[in-house]
Amino acid sequence: xxxxxxxxxxxxxxxxxxxxxxxxxxxxxxxxxxxxxxxxxxxxxxxxxxxxxxxxxxxxxxxxxxxxxxxxxxxxxxxxxxxxxxxxxxxxxxxxxxxxxxxxxxxxxxxxxxxxxxxxxxxxxxxxxxxxxxxxxxxxxxxxxxxxxxxxxxxxxxxxxxxxxxxxxxxxxxxxxxxxxxxxxxxxxxxxxxx
Numbered sequence: 001x002x003x004x005x006x007x008x009x010x011x012x013x014x015x016x017x018x019x020x021x022x023x024x025x026x027x028x029x030x031x032x033x034x035x036x037x038x039x040x041x042x043x044x045x046x047x048x049x050x051x052x053x054x055x056x057x058x059x060x061x062x063x064x065x066x067x068x069x070x071x072x073x074x075x076x077x078x079x080x081x082x083x084x085x086x087x088x089x090x091x092x093x094x095x096x097x098x099x100x101x102x103x104x105x106x107x108x109x110x111x112x113x114x115x116x117x118x119x120x121x122x123x124x125x126x127x128x129x130x131x132x133x134x135x136x137x138x139x140x141x142x143x144x145x146x147x148x149x150x151x152x153x154x155x156x157x158x159x160x161x162x163x164x165x166x167x168x169x170x171x172x173x174x175x176x177x178x179x180x181x182x183x184x185x186x187x188x189x190x191x192x193x194x195x
Contacts, residue, residue: 003027004102004103005098005099005100005101005102005103006102006103006106006111006114007098007099008103011027011099011102011103012027012099012100013026013027014026014028014041014076014097015041015075015076015077015078017075018068018069018075018077020041020076020077021038021078022034022036022078027102028040028041028078028100028101028102028105036080036081036082037081037082037104037105037108038079038080039078039080039101039102039104039105040078040079040080040081040084040096040101040102040114041076041077041096041097041100041101042076042079042084042096042097043074043076043094043095043096043119044059044072044073044074044076044077044079044094045073045094045095046073047092048092048093048094049071049073050092051087051092052083052087055083057083059077076097076100079094081104081105081108081109082108084096084109085108085109085113088109088113088117093116094117095117095119096114096117096118096119097118097119098118
C-alpha cells in the first residue's frame with residue numbers, strides 16, 4: 001500500500017536536490033523512528049530559515065553526519081510538523097507542497113493552515129529568497145536546480161523496501177531503476193530511492 005498525502009492521493013516526492021525525507025528517500029515518509037514527524041514538504045524561504053535558526057533549528061548549517069547539506073531559500077525539504085506549525089503561528093511559515101506532504105502531518109497541523117501556504121513550485125525557486133540570495137542549488141558542489149529532470153521518472157514514495165541506506169551520492173537508485181551515466185555504484189547495501 002502506498003503512502004498518502006494530505007489531499008488523500010498518493011504521496012509524491014518532495015525533493016532530491018538536496019535529497020530530503022527522514023529516510024533520505026526524497027519523500028516525506030514517516031514511521032515509528034521519526035519522532036519529529038518530518039512530514040511537511042516545505043519550499044523554504046529566507047524568513048522561514050531565519051525563524052528556524054532563532055528557535056534553535058538551524059537548517060542553513062550543514063550536518064554531514066546526517067547527510068544534511070544545509071538549506072538555501074527555494075530548497076524543498078521535509079520539515080517537522082511541529083516546527084512548521086510554530087513558524088505558521090509566528091507568521092514565518094514556509095510554502096507547502098500539498099501533494100508531497102504526508103497525511104500524518106494532519107495529526108499536528110490543520111489542513112486549512114497547510115492550504116493557506118500551498119504553492120506550486122516556481123520554475124526558478126531562487127526567487128523565493130531576498131535580493132542577492134543564491135537560487136536553490138547554486139552553491140559549491142550543487143548543479144543548477146533541474147531538480148532531477150535528467151534522472152528519469154519519479155518513483156512512488158510508498159515502497160518501504162527502498163529505504164535501505166547507502167553511502168554514495170544522491171544519484172543512487174532503487175534496484176531495477178536506470179541510473180544516469182555519472183551515477184556512482186552503491187556498495188554494501190541496496191541503493192536508496194531518490195526521485
